[in-house]
Amino acid sequence: MWLMRKEYLLNQYEAPIAHAMKEYAGDGALAFHTPGHKQGLGAHRLLRELITEEGLRQEVSLMEELDDLHEPEGCIKAAEALAAELWGAEDTMFVINGTTGAIHAMLAGTLSPGDEVLIPRNAHRSIIGGVILAGAVPVYIQPEVDRRLGIAMGLSLSAVQGAIADHPGARALVAVYPTYYGFCCDLRAIAEAVHEAGMLLLVDEAHGAHLRFSQELPLQAIELGADVAAQSTHKLLGSMTQTSMLHIGSSRVDRSRLRQAAGLLQSTSPNQLLLASLDIARLQMAEEGRERMAEAVRLSRFLRAEVNKITGLYSPGRESCHTGIDSGAVCLDDTKVTVNLDGLAVDGPEAELILRHQYKIQCELSDARSLLFIISMADNEAVVKRLLAALKDMAARHLSAGGRPEGYEAAEAMGDMPRPVQRMNPRDAFFAAVRPVPLEEAAGAVSAETVAFYPPGVPLLCPGEEITAEIISYIRRYQALGMRLSGPADGRLATIRVIQS
Numbered sequence: 001m002w003l004m005r006k007e008y009l010l011n012q013y014e015a016p017i018a019h020a021m022k023e024y025a026g027d028g029a030l031a032f033h034t035p036g037h038k039q040g041l042g043a044h045r046l047l048r049e050l051i052t053e054e055g056l057r058q059e060v061s062l063m064e065e066l067d068d069l070h071e072p073e074g075c076i077k078a079a080e081a082l083a084a085e086l087w088g089a090e091d092t093m094f095v096i097n098g099t100t101g102a103i104h105a106m107l108a109g110t111l112s113p114g115d116e117v118l119i120p121r122n123a124h125r126s127i128i129g130g131v132i133l134a135g136a137v138p139v140y141i142q143p144e145v146d147r148r149l150g151i152a153m154g155l156s157l158s159a160v161q162g163a164i165a166d167h168p169g170a171r172a173l174v175a176v177y178p179t180y181y182g183f184c185c186d187l188r189a190i191a192e193a194v195h196e197a198g199m200l201l202l203v204d205e206a207h208g209a210h211l212r213f214s215q216e217l218p219l220q221a222i223e224l225g226a227d228v229a230a231q232s233t234h235k236l237l238g239s240m241t242q243t244s245m246l247h248i249g250s251s252r253v254d255r256s257r258l259r260q261a262a263g264l265l266q267s268t269s270p271n272q273l274l275l276a277s278l279d280i281a282r283l284q285m286a287e288e289g290r291e292r293m294a295e296a297v298r299l300s301r302f303l304r305a306e307v308n309k310i311t312g313l314y315s316p317g318r319e320s321c322h323t324g325i326d327s328g329a330v331c332l333d334d335t336k337v338t339v340n341l342d343g344l345a346v347d348g349p350e351a352e353l354i355l356r357h358q359y360k361i362q363c364e365l366s367d368a369r370s371l372l373f374i375i376s377m378a379d380n381e382a383v384v385k386r387l388l389a390a391l392k393d394m395a396a397r398h399l400s401a402g403g404r405p406e407g408y409e410a411a412e413a414m415g416d417m418p419r420p421v422q423r424m425n426p427r428d429a430f431f432a433a434v435r436p437v438p439l440e441e442a443a444g445a446v447s448a449e450t451v452a453f454y455p456p457g458v459p460l461l462c463p464g465e466e467i468t469a470e471i472i473s474y475i476r477r478y479q480a481l482g483m484r485l486s487g488p489a490d491g492r493l494a495t496i497r498v499i500q501s
Ligand SMILES: Cc1ncc(COP(=O)(O)O)c(C=O)c1O
Pocket: 097, 098, 099, 100, 101, 103, 124, 126, 176, 180, 204, 206, 207, 232, 242, 244
């Protein structure tokens, strides 16, 4: 039996899950157990090519050497404790269903049906999913929108204070920190306000698993007062896609309830390769996280500075951040390099395709007016220089003759966006019978879906909210400008799904 030893726990330079897997695979026991491929023996050639013989040999679960994700006692407990130590958490839980799963567990593990929860209006769909699972009642807070970039930033302290004053009985606030584009709200001040009001601070830190490893980057959420933070280890560090961590930062939350919630939402046969990859990503950061992140920060600053020398391109840096209670971005994670294309005659999706097919370069995302590039601990100077050369060439070929880009107005108008009335909570809307109706006939009906323009990605409608003539006309106006809709089942919104009355 693999036993957790105290000295092992203190050793960041071991990988207990991989160690346990190797131990079973090396034992040579004849397999009369799951998985059906029996350590690769029955696996298809393509699967063997993909996962490798050794990967399949170790891809087992439920052996005595291994551990139970839901009630960890052995190698998973040790690996989680090592992760908690490295990230400075009171406790850490491994999640094999992405940060979506971690956020679902975070909300279902801290909220109860009927609880009010304050959330940014542009919350990722996983937060809305968590609200549906918990049966909570969302109170949306408008994030700051950067008019120049056309993207949503974080929540300002003043907006949070206003929401707390209007909803003093709310159970928690969910913050997104950093945003996809790397902008960070004043989480420390928000944490103080939230805790003073007796609420919990739950953080979607999907894009912040690396922050801990560089003093030149913003502090991570639990260091600023978050009670729980969900991090996508897979997005920015070295674990496999689908693997995340839930860090518990305070004793305000009931850890056993969080674990119970994660248990409801995750498999009883978690893939050991995924779990081992989380443990190994932690080991890698313990071994060389500081050096690697120092290089990633250096490269990203170099990239940003060089992009800003290219005519037609602009990469926002710390000048886009400002302090004060109305600011939704007080600092920036430099490793997220956004390249604004307002000076070019191509939009974001077109530029993404050009880079992909003419230069063999793939960005993380494109929106109407920019591209986002992630510099991680895997990058080096040569790849950054290749990207720069491609951007330079593309910019020279597609320089705009001038004029204001489409989409600018939509971001500018976000402050004047119609605010719908919430008629049902998202859970009731989710379980209700729905039907599609032509958008022009939907005034007065309750939306069953989310409708947003991206960017800035702040929804005009969320499930359970009333559709009005004003909203319909707003949607049509910005569609006519060529803005991209996100959320609805019918992407052009000829019809919208509404709750059957
Ligand atoms: C802000 C934010 N939160 C949560 C998620 C969900 O993360 P995952 O893809 O690991 O489920 C994402 C994914 O892109 C995200 O951007």
